[in-house]
Amino acid sequence: MSNAHVNAVVVGAGAGGGVVAKELSEAGLSVVLFERGDWASFDAHDTDELISQRTTVLGNAFGPDDEKYRRVVVDDDGTTRVVLPSEIDYNNVAACVGSGTVSYGAMAWRYMPEDFRMKSTYGHIEGSTLEDWPITYDDLEHCYEKAEWEIGVAGDASLNPFSAPRKRPYPMPPFAYNKEASLLDSTMKRMGLHPFPIPMLRNSVPYNGRPACVRRRSCCGFACPLNAKSGTHNTVIPTALATGNCELRTNCVVSEIVVNDSGRATSVLYFDGYNHKLEQAADIVIVSASATETPRLLLNSRSKLFPAGIGNRYDWVGRNFQGHAYTGAFGLFEEDIFDDVGPGASIAVSDFSHHNTGIIGGGILANEFTRLPYYFTAIRPPSSPSWGTAHKEFQRNYFRRNVQVVGPIQEMPVFYSRVEVDPVVKDSWGIPVVRLSGHRHSRDVEGCGFLSGKAESILKEAGASITWQAVGGKGLSGGQHQAGTCRMGNDPQTSVTDKYGRIHDVPNIFVADASLHVTNGGFNPALTIMALGYWIGEYISTEWKKGNRFA
């Protein structure tokens, strides 16, 4: 069976791919948007903490499932393990229309100008491939703005003196602080810090035809029953479909990009929901499948011209796998702090994002999303019992009296942390699976110590009777903030794509997800992935209108 030729195939309907599909279909290109998962619904798993994006012990609420998917992890001693999608070491994002943007906490951070110029700002770091991006914050600024207005962000950047320069305010006012954030607000101000409400991809007021958030505690990790949380699934993807130019094919797993003898992509091969192997021809292929699945697809696409996979002539595909070490501190209080105003995370400081002594880069610090009952069973001061009567008493005595201040540390990219394809293990379609190996740079551990120390000092100042730090470790990074594996750059020998996400030696294959990130900022990456979607979509559609067919 053959499909009609289209102008563009987009592989992966997440934060990046959803935006690109919308930009191209609005520009008049015919688009097929592939998604290996299905539409997600709130009703499928409701408020079930054990099958959520934060706690996956009984499965992934937003895919993929444990039956069909596998990955391999290489431990530091060289031994390999097969891991399931619901296990933490799988480093899952999601597999559904909208991907992580359905269930994320929805923090809407712009990276700062320094985040695009890490090497210029901090110099060479031994053992790290730290580098500048080939684009600057100024290049991307209008794309951030588009993401904020089209997908919808609530916030007030004027309250953050470290905020990157911007031309336009957020489209919605910020959320009011919950009780925890109010306590931290006065504390942080007393300490000379500069707290502000976290910008959020949630509706603080009705916006874009969807209602305002009702502030449930089960927000981060869950789909929104009111559709008040904004992702690509309820904004740009419906817009793309409404143009009539975009077809969304769910439950379709793309296995390979076919390249002809002149080094140009001609089609993708995929399995549909009935496991039929099909082909879709296109003028352009955009890969936006995540920082693990994008390199997997490129590496699995071997041909006479590209025997080591697409874009991999210099062995850079899959390299520099990074994410965010989360680091911070906990405090216990003698009065109730919890007021059950979700999603919990509400206030942040950006004072430790850059230009602090003793840390390269840094990260925001924010109060954490609501610690739900099972999640909370693991939150105890060091050497506290993890079971028995004392554990149970703590559970009820301190559930309403704990505060967690935490942030994502900007990691130093490491060449040997990488995504490969496993030579043996295959998924249920027979496609070689992702193989993960490596660990964080030692400077990341130092950075975590710095940021956790700051978090603990805030909690002490706030009046916590007991505080302790939870410091990010040196293990393999990645996780839901995974990035870096198809770095963009100007030098084809030390990067995978050019500054528009185009594979250096293939004229019509683009990458549009966090794989492009040269560095990953000290912020949650979703808004930057969306902005890159606009950046790349704008480039392709502008060129297309000029008659460029990327031959």
Add this chain to the structure above:
Amino acid sequence: MDEHNKFSRREFIKVAALGAGALTLSAGGIGLIVGCEKTSQSSKNFFSEDEYHLLECISEQIIPTDEWPGGRDTGVVNFIDIQLVGPYSRYQQDYRKGLAAIESTCLDKYGKKFEQLSWNTQTGFLQDMEGGRLSGEAWSNGFSEKFFELLRSHSMQAYYGSPRHGGNRNFVSFKMMGLDDFQIVGQNRYGV
């Protein structure tokens, strides 16, 4: 077994009559007399009757009864029994092997089954298991710590997770933690 249960029920009532304060003070003391009583629940999926009862006693140690019901009376084992033929089927062999090893180690060490041990002896046994201090072939290569962690984490999931999976009976943990149901416009109920 009948003798044991009769004895324990009578003694439990006697101690319980001392009031809630006394119960809190001496959870260990109660157990010394009581041992571990059987519930009317039984396996629908994976466990034998003996395994089911043993696991109820362990779950009661991990989440003991105080002012609020403990693991034994809130469906913790029901949860595990359901998951072992679902997402946790990969742990079936660990449970079969681990529960048998607990019984045989207790018989060797104390001449009694785990369920018949005093509360404090049960606690000590589980602490040894958690710390990898049990001897015997079955416990080698870290199985002792690994199996304890399965028992501990699965019990926590059962007790503090959604009741839809067979544990957290009557929303016990949500009520204990003072959590109302999630707010949905026009509704005020625990959703399962």
